Amino acid sequence: MLVYTTQRIVKIPSRLLAITYYIIVFAVILYIGGYALGYSKAYQRRTQLDSVVVTKVKGVIRTDYSDKELAIPNPEFYRRVWDATDAVIHELGSGGFFILTNVIITSNQTRGLCPEDQNVEGAQCTMDKDCIIGRYLKLGNGLMTGKCITSDKNIKVRTCQVDSWCPIEQSRPPLNGITPLLLGTQDFTVLVKNSIEFPEFGVAYQRRNILESATNTYLQKCLYHPKTDPYCPTIRIGDIVNFANENYNNVGLTGAVFSIQINWDCSFDWGKTMKDCLPKYSFSRLLELKNGVESMNNLNPLISK
Numbered sequence: 579m580l581v582y583t584t585q586r587i588v589k590i591p592s593r594l595l596a597i598t599y600y601i602i603v604f605a606v607i608l609y610i611g612g613y614a615l616g617y618s619k620a621y622q623r624r625t626q627l628d629s630v631v632v633t634k635v636k637g638v639i640r641t642d643y644s645d646k647e648l649a650i651p652n653p654e655f656y657r658r659v660w661d662a663t664d665a666v667i668h669e670l671g672s673g674g675f676f677i678l679t680n681v682i683i684t685s686n687q688t689r690g691l692c693p694e695d696q697n698v699e700g701a702q703c704t705m706d707k708d709c710i711i712g713r714y715l716k717l718g719n720g721l722m723t724g725k726c727i728t729s730d731k732n733i734k735v736r737t738c739q740v741d742s743w744c745p746i747e748q749s750r751p752p753l754n755g756i757t758p759l760l761l762g763t764q765d766f767t768v769l770v771k772n773s774i775e776f777p778e779f780g781v782a783y784q785r786r787n788i789l790e791s792a793t794n795t796y797l798q799k800c801l802y803h804p805k806t807d808p809y810c811p812t813i814r815i816g817d818i819v820n821f822a823n824e825n826y827n828n829v830g831l832t833g834a835v836f837s838i839q840i841n842w843d844c845s846f847d848w849g850k851t852m853k854d855c856l857p858k859y860s861f862s863r864l865l866e867l868k869n870g871v872e873s874m875n876n877l878n879p880l881i882s883k
Contacts, residue, residue, distance in 0.1 A: 627774045627842060631673030635666045635815075637766030641759055643752070650752045652685045656759060665763055677766065677815060679830035680758040684748045692744035693737045694718055696729045701737045709738035719746050751831075758830030764816030767801070771811065772840050772857065787811050787840060787857045802859065809856065813838070821861040835864040 720742025
């Protein structure tokens with residue numbers, strides 16, 4: 579049997595019901611169009627990117643302080659030229675690098691027997707039996723020989739003799755510990771090369787932070803600044819510290835760890851391509867002061883000669 583059906587429409591003369599109905603319809607449209615499609619872009623497919631970072635630091639300075647300014651034994655070792663080979667250590671594979679900012683030089687060290695540093699916990703003694711043969715102190719510089727001898731820093735103090743590099747490392751910083759010796763490294767620059775790709779989207783979705791429009795002349799002259807030159811890959815070391823709201827003189831004395839973040843938040847809506855995908859740099863300090871003490875000590879290595 580063939581049946582024809584039609585809907586029955588019932589009109590209810592209620593202003594409240596009508597307003598409620600249109601509010602619900604409007605809310606649904608607003609959610610789908612405004613939030614789901616416009617704000618959260620729920621229609622998009624999201625994926626993680628693969629990234630490789632390579633850095634290269636350049637710079638050269640001269641530490642030409644007077645004997646009075648250095649106020650330290652053997653000041654002649656501190657007056658010299660320092661370039662990136664001397665002051666920069668690159669970490670292979672990570673893109674990270676280490677820059678010397680302060681140096682303490684212990685000159686003319688050779689293997690031998692000498693008194694332990696009197697400031698090392700457990701190094702001071704009154705008689706030979708206080709120095710156990712072969713014992714190593716946690717912060718010491720060598721193995722005890724079993725003898726208690728006069729300190730080479732203070733004749734009124736006796737310390738255990740150790741088998742070590744002698745004389746023991748100096749602990750007194752140059753420039754009275756007020757200014758880092760290599761303060762000029764703040765003018766060193768680092769070239770950051772960052773290559774990314776979206777493997778889920780195919781080989782066409784690859785990019786690097788050095789833009790296609792960058793010429794060799796531009797790369798040699800440009801210097802990153804978030805407002806005037808936000809896409810220059812060359813960044814001044816001192817600016818990294820300043821952008822992280824820190825002071826180079828202060829962190830140069832004790833050491834610190836900083837992070838360079840490169841944010842790639844790319845959208846390929848409405849015909850956009852990888853050329854519209856641009857990097858955004860930010861900087862932060864990873865180690866903070868706790869109770870006035872740097873949470874990582876001995877970031878600045880001692881140089882022995």
